[in-house]
Amino acid sequence: MEIFGSTFDDSVFLEARHRVCESLSSYNAKVCEPEWFCNSTALDTNDALEKQKVYKFRGDLAVRQGNYQKALEAYSSCLEWIADNNLTIRRDVLEGMSRCCTKLGQRDRALELADLLSKEASNTCHLTSLLLLKVSIYDHFGATASKMSSLEQLCSLLPFNPWHWLNLGQMCLQQLENNKITGSCSSERSKSAGEQNDGEAEDKTDWLKACICFIRTRLLLRILQQQQSSFVLQRSENALHSTDEALQRLSPKEATLQALTEVMSEDLIPEKMREDYQDGESLTSVCVQSFRERWWNKVLMIGVLHTDGYQRNEELKS
Incomplete structure (x- = not known):
C-alpha cells in the first residue's frame, strides 16, 4: 500500500527544456x-487618457487641500474625457464630485x-x-431619518460588519438624548395626549433599536477578536468597551x-459568516x-416593548 504523498510523477525529475532567451x-x-499635472503644459496633448489623468490628479490634490470648488x-x-468603458474611474470621479458638493452645501x-452612481x-x-456616501451626505445636512435608513440598509447588506451596527446604535442613542433635551426645553408649554403618546412611542423605538444594535455589535466584535491582533485588536477592544458603556446607559x-441576544445571534454561524454576503458579489x-x-x-414578536425592559427617555444616564 502506498502512503499518500510518497510517490512522485516522473515528469518532476525531467530536465527543463532549453529555452531561447530573446533580447528584450x-x-x-x-x-x-x-505635481507635474499642475503645470500649464500638462494639457498640451491630444491624448484623452492623459487629459483624464491630469484633471483627476488636480481634483484629488484640491480635495486634499480643502479647495472643494476647485x-x-x-x-x-x-x-468629459473618461472612456465609456472605464466605469471604475467614472464612479470614483462621480463620488468625488458628490462629496465636493456636500462640502459646498x-x-x-x-x-x-x-x-447616478x-x-x-x-x-x-x-x-x-454608495450607502456610505449617502450616510455622509445626510449626516452633513442633518437628515436624521434618511441617514438612519441608509445605515439600516448597510446593516442588512453587510450583517456581519460590526462597525455599521455600532454607528447605527450610536445614532439611535444620540436621537434619544436629543429627544430628552428637546423635551426638557419644551416642558413649559402644554402637550396634548396624542403628542405625548407619539413622543413616547418614538422613544421606545429608538431605545429598542439602540439596544439591538449594541448587542449585535458586541456579539460580532467578540467573534472577530479571536482572529485579531495588534492595533486591530486594540480598536475592537475600545469599541467593545464603548458598546458596554452604551448598554449600561x-x-x-x-x-x-x-x-x-438570542434573536440577534441566530445567524452568527461561522460557515455562514464566511460564505454569505461576500464583497464584490x-x-x-x-x-x-x-x-x-x-x-x-x-x-417585536417577543414583546420587548410591552415589558418593563424599556427605560423612559428621561431616565437615561447622562
Whole structure:
C-alpha cells in the first residue's frame, strides 16, 4: 500500500527544456516631477487618457487641500474625457464630485450624483460605497431619518460588519438624548395626549433599536477578536468597551437583554459568516432583506416593548 504523498510523477525529475532567451527592447521609465499635472503644459496633448489623468490628479490634490470648488471643477472636466468603458474611474470621479458638493452645501446636486452612481451599481462593493456616501451626505445636512435608513440598509447588506451596527446604535442613542433635551426645553408649554403618546412611542423605538444594535455589535466584535491582533485588536477592544458603556446607559432588564441576544445571534454561524454576503458579489445573486423583515419584526414578536425592559427617555444616564 502506498502512503499518500510518497510517490512522485516522473515528469518532476525531467530536465527543463532549453529555452531561447530573446533580447528584450530597452525600456525607459517615465520620470515625473512632483505635481507635474499642475503645470500649464500638462494639457498640451491630444491624448484623452492623459487629459483624464491630469484633471483627476488636480481634483484629488484640491480635495486634499480643502479647495472643494476647485476640485469640483477639475472632476467635472475629467468626466468629459473618461472612456465609456472605464466605469471604475467614472464612479470614483462621480463620488468625488458628490462629496465636493456636500462640502459646498449643494445638497440636491450631491444627491443627484449619488443617484447616478446607484443606477450603475452592479455589485455589493458598489452598493456599499454608495450607502456610505449617502450616510455622509445626510449626516452633513442633518437628515436624521434618511441617514438612519441608509445605515439600516448597510446593516442588512453587510450583517456581519460590526462597525455599521455600532454607528447605527450610536445614532439611535444620540436621537434619544436629543429627544430628552428637546423635551426638557419644551416642558413649559402644554402637550396634548396624542403628542405625548407619539413622543413616547418614538422613544421606545429608538431605545429598542439602540439596544439591538449594541448587542449585535458586541456579539460580532467578540467573534472577530479571536482572529485579531495588534492595533486591530486594540480598536475592537475600545469599541467593545464603548458598546458596554452604551448598554449600561440604556439599562435593559436582564431578561430583555437575554431575549434580544438570542434573536440577534441566530445567524452568527461561522460557515455562514464566511460564505454569505461576500464583497464584490453580483447584486443579481444577492437577496437583501430589509432591516424590519430580518430583525425588527422578530424583536417585536417577543414583546420587548410591552415589558418593563424599556427605560423612559428621561431616565437615561447622562
